[in-house]
Amino acid sequence: MKMLKKIDVYLKKTVTLMVYDDSRKKIAFVGLNAVLALVSLIMSVVNIFTAEYILMISTLVFSLGCGLNIVLYRAKVNVSVIYAIFAAEAMTLLAFFFVSGIPDGFSALWICLIPSFALLIFGRKDGGIFCLIALMMIIFLFWIPAGKALLQYTYSDTFMLRFPFLYSAIFIISFLAEIVRRETHKQLVDSERKYRYLYRHDALTGLFNRYGINEYMDEAFHNPADKHAAIMILDIDNFKRVNDRYGHNAGDQVLKTVAQIPQHLLCEHSRYCRWGGEEFLILMQCSHDPLEMAEKVRKKVEETEISYEGNTIKVTISIGVCLTKDVSRFTIPQVINSADNCLYEAKGNGKNQVRSCLLE
Numbered sequence: 001m002k003m004l005k006k007i008d009v010y011l012k013k014t015v016t017l018m019v020y021d022d023s024r025k026k027i028a029f030v031g032l033n034a035v036l037a038l039v040s041l042i043m044s045v046v047n048i049f050t051a052e053y054i055l056m057i058s059t060l061v062f063s064l065g066c067g068l069n070i071v072l073y074r075a076k077v078n079v080s081v082i083y084a085i086f087a088a089e090a091m092t093l094l095a096f097f098f099v100s101g102i103p104d105g106f107s108a109l110w111i112c113l114i115p116s117f118a119l120l121i122f123g124r125k126d127g128g129i130f131c132l133i134a135l136m137m138i139i140f141l142f143w144i145p146a147g148k149a150l151l152q153y154t155y156s157d158t159f160m161l162r163f164p165f166l167y168s169a170i171f172i173i174s175f176l177a178e179i180v181r182r183e184t185h186k187q188l189v190d191s192e193r194k195y196r197y198l199y200r201h202d203a204l205t206g207l208f209n210r211y212g213i214n215e216y217m218d219e220a221f222h223n224p225a226d227k228h229a230a231i232m233i234l235d236i237d238n239f240k241r242v243n244d245r246y247g248h249n250a251g252d253q254v255l256k257t258v259a260q261i262p263q264h265l266l267c268e269h270s271r272y273c274r275w276g277g278e279e280f281l282i283l284m285q286c287s288h289d290p291l292e293m294a295e296k297v298r299k300k301v302e303e304t305e306i307s308y309e310g311n312t313i314k315v316t317i318s319i320g321v322c323l324t325k326d327v328s329r330f331t332i333p334q335v336i337n338s339a340d341n342c343l344y345e346a347k348g349n350g351k352n353q354v355r356s357c358l359l360e
Contacts, residue, residue, distance in 0.1 A: 028120050030070055033086070037066035058092065065089040083122060087130055090114070091137065115171035119178040127178070131171050138164050204252060205259035208273035213281065216271045217332050220285050229283070229327040230290035233339045234262075234297065236278040237316045237351040250308045254315055257306045262297050281336075285327070294319045294354045302352065316352035318343060324359045335359065 040063035047056030065085065072082050114134050119127035140146070143164070200212030208216075220229055236242075236258060243251040255278065262272055262282060269286040284290050298319055306313040320343030322335050338357050346355040 028117070029083075029086075030073060032117055032121070033066040033069045033073075037063045037070075040066065062089050062092070083126075087122075091134065115167070115174040119174050124175070124178050124182060128175065131175075135164065135167055135171065138167055202274040205256055205274050207259055207280070208271065210273065210275065213271055213273040213283065217283055220283060221327055221330070221332055221335075227326045227328065228324065229285045229335075230321055230323045231335050231339045232282040232284070232290065232294055232319055232321045233275065233336070233343045234258075234280040234282070234317050234319050235343055235347070237318055237347075239278040239315070242313060242315065246308060246311060246313060250311070250313065253308045254306055254313060257304065258301055258315065258317065261300050261304065265293065265296055265300065281339075290321055290323055291354065291356055294321050294356075298352065298354055318346040318351045319354045320344070320346055321354060321356040322359060323356060326360075330359055 040059040044056045044060035044063060047053070047059060066089070069082050069086050069089075072085075115127075115131045118130040118134075121127065122130055200208060202209045236254065239251065239254070242254055255274075259274065259280065262280070266272060266282065266284075267286050267288060269284075270288075271283040273281050275281040284293065298317055301315065301317045304314070306315070320339045320341065322339035322342060324330055324335060327335070338359060342355040342357050346353045349355070
């Protein structure tokens with residue numbers, strides 16, 4: 001079981017690395033700098049023994065630069081500046097590889113890595129520009145007379161042709177892979193946003209549901225901006241009769257219409273949700289009088305005519321209001337239960353009315 005949990009954690013981290021741009025860039029950038037710093041340092045030591053001092057200096061400087069990039073990154077220096085420094089270092093090292101005339105495996109590997117790491121770290125636009133500049137540098141050094149004059153060794157025609165075309169092929173493949181990755185990422189983000197919305201909102205009315213309003217109630221009760229707070233619970237009277245007489249689609253239309261009415265009357269500091277069925281909950285924590293607001297909502301609903309397939313439907317609501325002088329002294333269930341009791345009282349006394357209580 002422990003092994004399965006470890007595998008599950010590893011897979012989640014891998015998916016996060018592949019999907020989320022910020023995490024992907026951070027891990028890729030720091031990891032690539034660490035690997036290149038170590039490899040370049042080893043190469044600089046090897047170059048001492050082969051007496052290739054120009055390449056030794058360039059790889060040593062690049063190694064120190066990669067280490068500096070990690071330090072700057074951890075110090076939270078502007079990421080764009082660090083990326084620009086890294087790009088300049090990479091281009092310089094690439095130039096020295098060819099000028100030194102050493103077509104070894106490391107320089108070949110570096111050429112192949114450029115498109116992948118550039119698109120991975122810089123993104124499709126900036127990474128593409130970086131790759132094209134690198135390709136122009138390779139073409140200049142291999143194919144243009146001025147570039148060939150800078151090379152210390154004479155390369156075969158096969159070698160000169162191979163690298164630019166190999167690089168171009170890898171760049172095209174990497175670019176297409178990045179397009180697919182970004183499109184997949186976009187679809188995943190859109191899906192996640194949609195499911196987050198559906199998790200916190202009622203599909204029929206578009207209001208918050210219980211889960212969506214919980215965070216606001218937690219804030220109101222535990223870190224109150226104003227000690228005075230009120231919770232209202234609204235319930236549509238005789239809603240079952242509407243469904244039985246006109247059908248459930250008509251009932252849905254009634255729910256949507258009633259749901260819109262308080263939205264036009266409440267202030268920005270109030271929170272409103274569909275509490276369940278034909279019940280709605282309002283959290284008020286502002287200077288407005290909750291009882292006056294409840295009466296406005298009740299009256300507006302009573303006056304509203306709802307049209308559905310040639311029928312005019314009129315409904316009323318009952319409202320239970322619980323007011324508190326110091327909301328931090330009570331729990332959320334306590335205040336909601338008190339509002340519920342007031343609602344039952346309004347229902348039991350003829351409906352279409354507001355009943356309230358005060359918790360002190």
